[in-house]
Amino acid sequence: xxxxxxxxxxxxxxxxxxxxxxxxxxxxxxxxxxxxxxxxxxxxxxxxxxxxxxxxxxxxxxxxxxxxxxxxxxxxxxxxxxxxxxxxxxxxxxxxxxxxxxxxxxxxxxxxxxxxxxxxxxxxxxxxxxxxxxxxxxxxxxxxxxxxxxxxxxxxxxxxxxxxxxxxxxxxxxxxxxxxxxxxxxxxxxxxxxxxxxxxxxxxxxxxxxxxxxxxxxxxxxxxxxxxxxxxxxxxxxxxxxxxxxxxxxxxxxxxxxxxxxxxxxxxxxxxxxxxxxxxxxxxxxxxxxxxxxxxxxxxxxxxxxxxxxxxxxxxxxxxxxxxxxxxxxxxxxxxxxxxxxxxxxxxxxxxxxxxxx
Amino acid sequence: xxxxxxxxxxxxxxxxxxxxxxxxxxxxxxxxxxxxxxxxxxxxxxxxxxxxxxxxxxxxxxxxxxxxxxxxxxxxxxxxxxxxxxxxxxxxxxxxxxxxxxxxxxxxxxxxxxxxxxxxxxxxxxxxxxxxxxxxxxxx
Numbered sequence: 001x002x003x004x005x006x007x008x009x010x011x012x013x014x015x016x017x018x019x020x021x022x023x024x025x026x027x028x029x030x031x032x033x034x035x036x037x038x039x040x041x042x043x044x045x046x047x048x049x050x051x052x053x054x055x056x057x058x059x060x061x062x063x064x065x066x067x068x069x070x071x072x073x074x075x076x077x078x079x080x081x082x083x084x085x086x087x088x089x090x091x092x093x094x095x096x097x098x099x100x101x102x103x104x105x106x107x108x109x110x111x112x113x114x115x116x117x118x119x120x121x122x123x124x125x126x127x128x129x130x131x132x133x134x135x136x137x138x139x140x141x142x143x144x145x146x147x148x149x150x151x152x153x154x155x156x157x158x159x160x161x162x163x164x165x166x167x168x169x170x171x172x173x174x175x176x177x178x179x180x181x182x183x184x185x186x187x188x189x190x191x192x193x194x195x196x197x198x199x200x201x202x203x204x205x206x207x208x209x210x211x212x213x214x215x216x217x218x219x220x221x222x223x224x225x226x227x228x229x230x231x232x233x234x235x236x237x238x239x240x241x242x243x244x245x246x247x248x249x250x251x252x253x254x255x256x257x258x259x260x261x262x263x264x265x266x267x268x269x270x271x272x273x274x275x276x277x278x279x280x281x282x283x284x285x286x287x288x289x290x291x292x293x294x295x296x297x298x299x300x301x302x303x304x305x306x307x308x309x310x311x312x313x314x315x316x317x318x319x320x321x322x323x324x325x326x327x328x329x330x331x332x333x334x335x336x337x338x339x340x341x342x343x344x345x346x347x348x349x350x351x352x353x354x355x356x357x358x
Numbered sequence: 359x360x361x362x363x364x365x366x367x368x369x370x371x372x373x374x375x376x377x378x379x380x381x382x383x384x385x386x387x388x389x390x391x392x393x394x395x396x397x398x399x400x401x402x403x404x405x406x407x408x409x410x411x412x413x414x415x416x417x418x419x420x421x422x423x424x425x426x427x428x429x430x431x432x433x434x435x436x437x438x439x440x441x442x443x444x445x446x447x448x449x450x451x452x453x454x455x456x457x458x459x460x461x462x463x464x465x466x467x468x469x470x471x472x473x474x475x476x477x478x479x480x481x482x483x484x485x486x487x488x489x490x491x492x493x494x495x496x497x498x
Binding site: 255256257260261264330331334335336357358 | 382383384385387388391403405406428429
């Protein structure tokens, strides 16, 4: 082998290195493959090393350029030393034991080790190690290839942390909604207003369900598929379950403001359908369609189209506007939104629109 | 919030004042605006930075500003405009931990969400009272 390393200055490791080279030259590979090996080692971005298991303390006898680039050491600082000089305070002894075991058993092993460069900086090293045999079956070299997987480690840690935070937030939010609910119920009982408390709680539960449904996507940016949100909000009120609900529409921006407005609005529509409309009969059906559109001033709006069918023919506008309707009318008005009711013979139709910048 | 914390119907501590409210959660805005109106104020409302800036064209006595507006905006441009005109304001934020520095740099009274409506009214009264006399507009 005549890697360019052989041209470097000789120092105290020189003798060992010469010996290693001599041994390497006795490797049972004919000259053509030797040239190929040399060129491949020089070009590959994979850090490669060979250690001699037959010398005391199993020293490294060959490393390529990528190995030197990865570790920051010069060749003469590497050759002749056991590769443990790359380990440091953060290196997991368990992984090192695994490595030693594999060498003893002549196994191929892959470990991830925290290693240290010459300048002291740490990197995660995915080390693949395996024996290379002589023709007589004895181990000639230990072949090691290493890859810097620090980025992969960081990404894994970030992802783990984000998942942990999501679970924590989800847990706290459920708890918070539960506590609020209890306070309302308790106050209602003690103040002799249980019926009112239950109405308030129904709205709070809708808000809680809606925000819970959106937790999974809360960390992603941009428009989101609202199907899970609408299902969670409306299915509890559909007497025939899935068969009683049709949802049609694409992704929409779902910031928490919009989720709150949607939750309260759809809650009121569903409650009304249960009391007077399609959901007051077993086979009643609601079709909710939605789309994004741009208004005359260039502002994006979300338009919802709620159509009930299969229920009793509506009697027309109620004589007195209910609390729920009042709440959603005021809320939508605050956000430059609109709502219109159409009491058709086949069922109530409601159109709602509001800016997605709400 | 219980009824106890709300000002009584006869008590109108903000009578005669025009209050700018900038708040991006419409449900919270609904609650605040109704309370301030019950307290006698005339409320001018903006639900985002753009609307808040537009409302500055009107004559104002005091403002209540949500600090974070939408995903990426803050009320800072409104703060500067109000300062330039000598209109006092109170900050209202649910994000004190993340916005600590931004908020302390503004150097105005801060209310943490969720906040008792009575406290909001008090803070607005105090802000008007402590503003320079010239800044308080006399109204007919």
